[in-house]
Amino acid sequence: MINKKKYLYENINYDIIIIGAGPSGISCAIKLKQLSIFFNLKLSICVIEKSKFISSNIISGAIFNTKYLKELLPNWKFKNLLFKNKVKLDLIYYLTRLNYYKIPNIIIPKNLKNKNKYIISLSKFIIWLSKEAKKLNIEIFESIAAKKIVYKNNKVIYIKTNEFNINKYKIPNKNFFCGIKIYFNNLILAEGAKGFLTEKIILKYNLNKNKNSQNYSLGIKELWKIKNKNYNKGLILHTFGWPLNKKIYSGGFLYNMENNIISVGYIISLSYKNPYISPYDEFQKFKLHPLINKFLENGKCISYGARVINLGDLNSIPKLNFNNIIIIGCSAGFLNSSSLKGIHTSIKSGIIAAEYIIYKKINKKKKINNIFKKTWLYKELYNAKNHKIFMIKGFYLGILLLIINKIFYNKKNNLKYKKYDYKMINLSNFENKIKYKKYNNINTFSKSSSLIFSNLKYNDNQPSHLKFKNKKYLNINYNLYNKIEERYCPANVYEYINKNLQINFQNCLHCKTCSIKDPKQNIKWTPCEGGNGPNYLNM
Ligand SMILES: Cc1cc2nc3c(=O)[nH]c(=O)nc-3n(C[C@H](O)[C@H](O)[C@H](O)COP(=O)(O)OP(=O)(O)OC[C@H]3O[C@@H](n4cnc5c(N)ncnc54)[C@H](O)[C@@H]3O)c2cc1C
Ligand code: SF4
Structure with a gap:
């Protein structure tokens, strides 16, 4: 076992730490920086990514709905040489x-x-997007995994990253590095589906109370x-x-x-x-x-x-923030599960989180849920509501129930569903x-x-x-x-x-x-x- 007191942690401090350099994390960083420049605010932003290189852990289909990309990058059509292959x-x-x-x-x-x-290749897009982020002086650290949340009086104090060079018997090797303690004013969790830290935060603060599974x-x-x-x-x-x-x-x-x-x-x-x-x-x-x-x-x-x-679906998304922590992208479940499209929805959730933080900084207090409810994203997920609950019952029955639900309730009903996959x-x-x-x-x-x-x-x-x-x-x-x-x-x-x-x-x-x-x-x-x-x- 390691005697951790023997080793010195490196400490870093940022206004905003984003865990995960996927579409949601990088978009959030870009929007934060754009808004902070607009409102003349000084914000230090850092994105932590566990993969060796940006995008090397990322996998998607991918068909990309670019309809709303202009909300993040108004000139993307002129800048972007990536999207050449339209669905014909x-x-x-x-x-x-x-x-x-x-x-x-x-x-x-x-x-x-x-x-x-x-x-598109989502990896190629993310590499391109991260270059746009770096142009705005956003720091992105690769090869660092956020591993531990440290609490004091029920509040998250800092995040600890992974150790390096510790052997399988948990004995430090010669070049042992015990990780970094990251302090922040705001923490944004953008770890993708089934995020490791996200799960802990949801559990700790009971953020999925009364939500569907x-x-x-x-x-x-x-x-x-x-x-x-x-x-x-x-x-x-x-x-x-x-x-x-x-x-x-x-x-x-x-x-x-x-x-x-x-x-x-x-x-x-x-x-x-x-x-x-x-x-x-x-x-x-x-x-x-x-x-x-x-x-x-x-x-x-x-x-x-x-x-x-x-x-x-919409009813499975947990409470989006607690204290100074916000959950975005697939970590929160922002994916249209009827079309299985999550890139554009993740990007938008990152934008919403950025707007929420900046509103707070300029003393325009708004609830993140209220910002979300006014967006096209809410409408899109609202329309996809209940889809999974029916389709999990099997293809034919699922389609039939979807049609009945559309005719009689026009999707206004909120069905309860609490069956976890392992059960x-x-x-x-x-x-x-x-x-x-x-x-x-x-x-x-x-x-x-x-x-x-x-x-x-x-x-x-x-x-x-x-x-x-x-x-x-x-x-x-x-x-x-x-x-x-x-x-x-x-x-x-x-x-x-x-x-x-x-x-x-x-x-x-x-x-x-x-x-x-x-x-x-x-x-x-x-x-x-x-x-x-x-x-x-x-x-
Ligand atoms: C096979 C497949 C096909 C798909 N097809 C489509 C499609 O055609 N169209 C579409 O729109 N969507 C599609 N999706 C969904 C889409 O890819 C996701 O919705 C989207 O990538 C989610 O973005 P995100 O930023 O939330 O998470 P991710 O893209 O998963 O990115 C999360 C990032 O966080 C990093 N990370 C996680 N935990 C940590 C940690 N603790 N410390 C540091 N870094 C961490 C990961 O390495 C990763 O780089 C598909 C998904 C899959 C798997
Ligand atoms: S199932 Fe578990 S062990 Fe297997 S590849 Fe996936 S995460 Fe790794």
Whole structure:
């Protein structure tokens, strides 16, 4: 054990600290700086990011709704050379095992239409956005994970970042660095879905009291370089139906990006019941479908990753601020769960937080919730309300309930929903075993082969960042759920050798599924050494 008193912490102090350099965090920083210049205020702003390089932990689809980007960057159209690839053809298919049926455009709801939105790499966009932030003298620290919240008299005093160079027995190595204490006037949590510190703050201050549960889906995605003859720039496909049965809210996507690259992925709600389901293997199956397979023919997988996505709605968003702490982006659940779009909503939530802070500084006191309620974001999420609650019940029933709800209540009703994903799982004895096909190493691969494309980098000699709350539950997972963690984890982190669970933490993609789906909530994902984890490119 470390004698922490022996080591000196570095202390830093900023007016505003933002945890997470995703779309919400960086947008918030930019808006804060713009407003502080406008009102002639002096503000020091710092963004902390756990990934080795800006955006290297970020994964998205992504179709970007740029309609409101001018609220952050009025001249983005003239400045930006990134968005060249508009959606030209937007198709939705219902899949059976061997066939596919195009859904007529006329019956597709408006919120699912994407024509004229842009097909982007979120990573590239974030790199570009962070350069805009740096031009405004915003400091962005990479490779630093915010790990601990320190309270005094029920108030957060400072944040502590991760240690470096501590070995797996928790003994400091020669270059041990015990982390930074970060003091601030305002703390903004922008950690993305299932944020580590965010969860602690929500729990500590009971910010989700009387709110619906936050639920999640897991998105698994690959980038492929495909042959010219299979490539169709600007074409995007969304699918539902096969491979999962209609009772599980799930679907696939395939986006033709630029330069013969396609983004292909599968999204599955983590409310599934059968512990034999392996989201990773369902994705492998999806790629074998004739509609998808024809794009991949003679192509090459170049990137692989996974990340959970919020599936809650307006009524799952927690109280947004407490004392001097504000939660934004997917950390708070600002994602339109009916269209599964969260980039534009995260950006707007960052703008709202910035406006709230600046209003306070210029003595125009407004409640953050009141600012939020006057925006297009509130309207958009209001219209998407109850969607998840119905769709989780299965595809056909979900659609029927959505239509009934629209006709009779026009979405004015607030349905209660408090079923957490881990509670939905059944014991393995009550479910059918699923046998997945062997990988063909052409377009389906084992998890360990796929991980090569995630560019994982870990210091092997550090304590595992995956902690178990209670070791006795390990037997329960083995006996009652038939080693469920081997299947829900898309990265081969959990491996039973005989009856013993081995943790290959160096495979972890930071997707957070284990902390959501584990039946006994026994696994705690914690930030590891800053800069460790996947190093995604263009995801
Ligand atoms: C497979 C997939 C497909 C998607 N497709 C689309 C789409 O087509 N269109 C769309 O609009 N949205 C899509 N989304 C959703 C969209 O990507 C998210 O809504 C959006 O990225 C959320 O932004 P954010 O800033 O809240 O969080 P994130 O983008 O997750 O960024 C959070 C950042 O915080 C960092 N961080 C987290 N914790 C810490 C910590 N403790 N210390 C330091 N740093 C930390 C992370 O490394 C990360 O860089 C998709 C998501 C997935 C997973
Ligand atoms: S260990 Fe958990 S967070 Fe890491 S990849 Fe597996 S499921 Fe995701």
